[in-house]
Amino acid sequence: MKFIDLHCDTASRIFYEKLNLNHKKCKVNIENLKRGENLGQVFAFFIEKESIEDPYDEFIKLYNSFTQEISKNKREIEIVRNTAELKNAEKSGKIGAFLSIEEGEVIKGDIQKLRTVYDMGIRIITITWNYQNSLGYPNAGYTYRNKGLTRKGVEVIEECEALGIIPDVSHLSDAGFYDLIRICKKPFIASHSNARAITEHPRNLDDNMIKLLAEKGGVMGINFCSDFLGNESVSSIEEMICHIKHIRNIGGIDVLALGSDFDGIHNEVEIENASEFNKLYLVLKQNDFKEAEIEKIFYKNVLRVFEENFK
Numbered sequence: 001m002k003f004i005d006l007h008c009d010t011a012s013r014i015f016y017e018k019l020n021l022n023h024k025k026c027k028v029n030i031e032n033l034k035r036g037e038n039l040g041q042v043f044a045f046f047i048e049k050e051s052i053e054d055p056y057d058e059f060i061k062l063y064n065s066f067t068q069e070i071s072k073n074k075r076e077i078e079i080v081r082n083t084a085e086l087k088n089a090e091k092s093g094k095i096g097a098f099l100s101i102e103e104g105e106v107i108k109g110d111i112q113k114l115r116t117v118y119d120m121g122i123r124i125i126t127i128t129w130n131y132q133n134s135l136g137y138p139n140a141g142y143t144y145r146n147k148g149l150t151r152k153g154v155e156v157i158e159e160c161e162a163l164g165i166i167p168d169v170s171h172l173s174d175a176g177f178y179d180l181i182r183i184c185k186k187p188f189i190a191s192h193s194n195a196r197a198i199t200e201h202p203r204n205l206d207d208n209m210i211k212l213l214a215e216k217g218g219v220m221g222i223n224f225c226s227d228f229l230g231n232e233s234v235s236s237i238e239e240m241i242c243h244i245k246h247i248r249n250i251g252g253i254d255v256l257a258l259g260s261d262f263d264g265i266h267n268e269v270e271i272e273n274a275s276e277f278n279k280l281y282l283v284l285k286q287n288d289f290k291e292a293e294i295e296k297i298f299y300k301n302v303l304r305v306f307e308e309n310f311k
Contacts, residue, residue, distance in 0.1 A: 001294065005040075008027070008043060011065075011099075027274060032275040037277075039095075040098060046102040047059055077096075078095075082164075082306070086303075099120075100122065103128070104136070106125075109152040118163045123166060126191065132144065134150060134153070136148060136172060137172075138173060139173050139174065149183075154179070157183050167189075168190065174206075188218045194228045195207075199228055199230055199243070210247055214255035220255060220256070220257060222260075244256060254304075
């Protein structure tokens with residue numbers, strides 16, 4: 001079954017490890033995406049701001065590297081900015097690549113920089129990573145649990161909605177999540193987060209968050225990292241099913257999506273790479289998920305959120 005994956009770190013891995021979109025080391029490469037029937041892949045530009053001088057300059061390096069890589073493979077993959085472009089890519093037999101930023105400090109709280117990255121094709125921004133920034137506070141541990149968006153963060157979120165950029169609350173503090181529930185008029189996402197009730201970790205969403213995200217019309221992408229699934233050495237499909245069932249019970253089927261975090265996680269995964277999402281499909285069927293439900297998890301819920309946000 002075709003699928004949309006809300007999060008991978010392949011673009012950053014390509015830059016820092018001097019790889020390419022066809023390299024076997026990449027869990028998300030063109031061959032794997034095609035074999036797995038990928039409809040759309042969100043490629044994150046991950047910036048670890050504490051280890052570099054300027055997050056925006058680092059983003060530009062990553063962006064230039066990845067767009068050059070896309071150009072080299074333009075017969076098979078292209079950058080898309082909305083669902084109409086995604087459908088055109090599908091008709092042409094190409095993979096649709098959406099672009100995201102994983103560290104809101106890239107824009108430094110500057111609305112003009114936000115507009116610039118939008119014009120460059122960025123359609124999703126993860127507000128924080130593991131560090132406090134000018135927009136808000138992270139959920140790295142529970143240190144900042146009760147600290148939400150800054151005043152500048154509120155302004156940026158409002159401008160994101162006006163432009164057509166989806167805010168991503170994976171990595172954001174609990175209080176920051178509730179700020180978005182209050183501020184946002186459109187659905188937003190947790191691109192790669194699981195259920196805290198199943199695996200106690202601040203990166204996961206608690207049941208109240210799941211309910212509110214569902215009511216907002218947003219989605220959360222099931223993350224394949226063992227830390228967020230069940231802390232086993234190998235991330236199993238059984239663990240994924242456990243989270244999926246719980247999230248469905250709390251928020252309904254419409255809040256579920258996929259956010260593998262491939263090329264950003266280091267543990268083994270039963271779904272070894274982007275070619276093997278069908279393994280999850282088969283086990284969902286074995287667990288009495290209906291075809292229409294699986295379609296929603298695999299791509300239809302994400303398409304709905306994209307259509308409500310992207311211009």
